[in-house]
Amino acid sequence: MAIQWYPGHMHKARKQLAEVLPKIDVLVELRDARIPASSSNPNLIELRSEKPALIVLTKTDLADPALTDTWRAHFEAEGESVLLIGNDSRANAETLPDRVRALLGGRRQDIPVTIAIVGIPNVGKSTLINQLAGRQIARTGDEPAVTQRQQRVSLNAGLSLLDTPGLLWGNIDNHASGYRLAVTGAIKNTAIDHAEVALFAIEALDALYPGRLAKRYNLSGTDATGTLLTPIETLEAIGARRGCLVRGGTVHLERAATILLTDLRSGLLDRYTLETPDMLEAEHLITLERNAEREAKKAARLAARKTKRRRS
Ligand SMILES: Nc1nc2c(ncn2[C@@H]2O[C@H](COP(=O)(O)OP(=O)(O)OP(=O)(O)O)[C@@H](O)[C@H]2O)c(=O)[nH]1
Ligand SMILES: [Mg+2]
Numbered sequence: 001m002a003i004q005w006y007p008g009h010m011h012k013a014r015k016q017l018a019e020v021l022p023k024i025d026v027l028v029e030l031r032d033a034r035i036p037a038s039s040s041n042p043n044l045i046e047l048r049s050e051k052p053a054l055i056v057l058t059k060t061d062l063a064d065p066a067l068t069d070t071w072r073a074h075f076e077a078e079g080e081s082v083l084l085i086g087n088d089s090r091a092n093a094e095t096l097p098d099r100v101r102a103l104l105g106g107r108r109q110d111i112p113v114t115i116a117i118v119g120i121p122n123v124g125k126s127t128l129i130n131q132l133a134g135r136q137i138a139r140t141g142d143e144p145a146v147t148q149r150q151q152r153v154s155l156n157a158g159l160s161l162l163d164t165p166g167l168l169w170g171n172i173d174n175h176a177s178g179y180r181l182a183v184t185g186a187i188k189n190t191a192i193d194h195a196e197v198a199l200f201a202i203e204a205l206d207a208l209y210p211g212r213l214a215k216r217y218n219l220s221g222t223d224a225t226g227t228l229l230t231p232i233e234t235l236e237a238i239g240a241r242r243g244c245l246v247r248g249g250t251v252h253l254e255r256a257a258t259i260l261l262t263d264l265r266s267g268l269l270d271r272y273t274l275e276t277p278d279m280l281e282a283e284h285l286i287t288l289e290r291n292a293e294r295e296a297k298k299a300a301r302l303a304a305r306k307t308k309r310r311r312s
Contacts, residue, residue, distance in 0.1 A: 003178030013165040030119030033063035036071040038177035052103040058124040060086030067273035121166025198257030202231040
């Protein structure tokens with residue numbers, strides 16, 4: 001099932017962002033380095049239009065360094081300016097004011113600059129603002145939708161920063177992107193089926209980082225006949241190892257899934273990136289095909305209804 005989470009406050013926040021946009025000099029869009037394409041909000045690309053923008057890949061300390069390089073090169077080849085920030089490289093954030101002024105053609109230091117910090121929920125917007133402000137001015141937290149309204153913060157260097165609520169979009173039509181957003185913690189826990197998301201994560205990790213789950217949870221990785229475990233068997237094996245058993249010895253899948261997702265989000269499963277530019281290109285074609293099929297079915301239904309009406 002496709003994952004969707006677009007609560008009322010996000011719809012309102014999107015409208016409010018559009019309203020303040022004329023007063024913004026530069027948009028700084030934060031994307032999660034573990035899912036650099038899936039965390040790119042199409043609504044922001046639309047809103048941005050011709051406005052100068054800087055892409056910040058955050059949480060690089062949790063992402064696969066080789067794939068972070070690949071994605072940086074990919075975005076730069078598309079003409080974007082990219083900055084990498086992680087808990088292992090927070091000093092990079094200090095270069096943000098200069099990067100922004102460079103985007104404005106080297107605007108003089110004494111002319112004020114207003115920057116909107118935007119991006120998906122839980123990507124690290126408020127954390128970045130606190131770092132640049134040098135004090136805890138914006139509320140942060142390890143769950144999505146901590147910030148629910150805009151907050152303006154003025155810095156000494158003539159910079160004004162706007163913290164904004166995390167934004168998703170109404171129709172996440174690449175289903176894999178929806179799951180990746182859920183795995184990495186951008187979707188509220190109550191809006192997802194943990195077992196379903198964990199099964200997606202297992203399949204993705206097995207494809208990109210074979211053997212990692214077996215190593216972390218001390219699993220053999222194969223069944224008695226030597227056949228590789230399926231995702232559901234892997235989840236059951238993780239649950240059995242972690243004592244998620246219910247009466248009769250069956251595994252409580254939801255509990256096993258929650259353990260796996262918590263480990264994945266906190267970096268206990270080592271650094272990973274869940275997508276490559278090639279994967280996204282292939283998925284884009286699948287999405288286009290699915291959308292075309294849906295439109296064709298809709299058109300056929302409408303035509304059939306018209307014919308029926310004409311006959312009666
Ligand atoms: N590992 C890691 N964690 C980070 C990084 N940046 C932020 N975090 C953590 O990510 C969580 C979310 O950070 P916030 O700054 O609240 O995220 P936000 O984008 O403002 O989230 P919303 O307001 O909900 O949209 C917090 O637990 C932060 O400590 C980073 O670079 N690396
Ligand atoms: Mg915030």
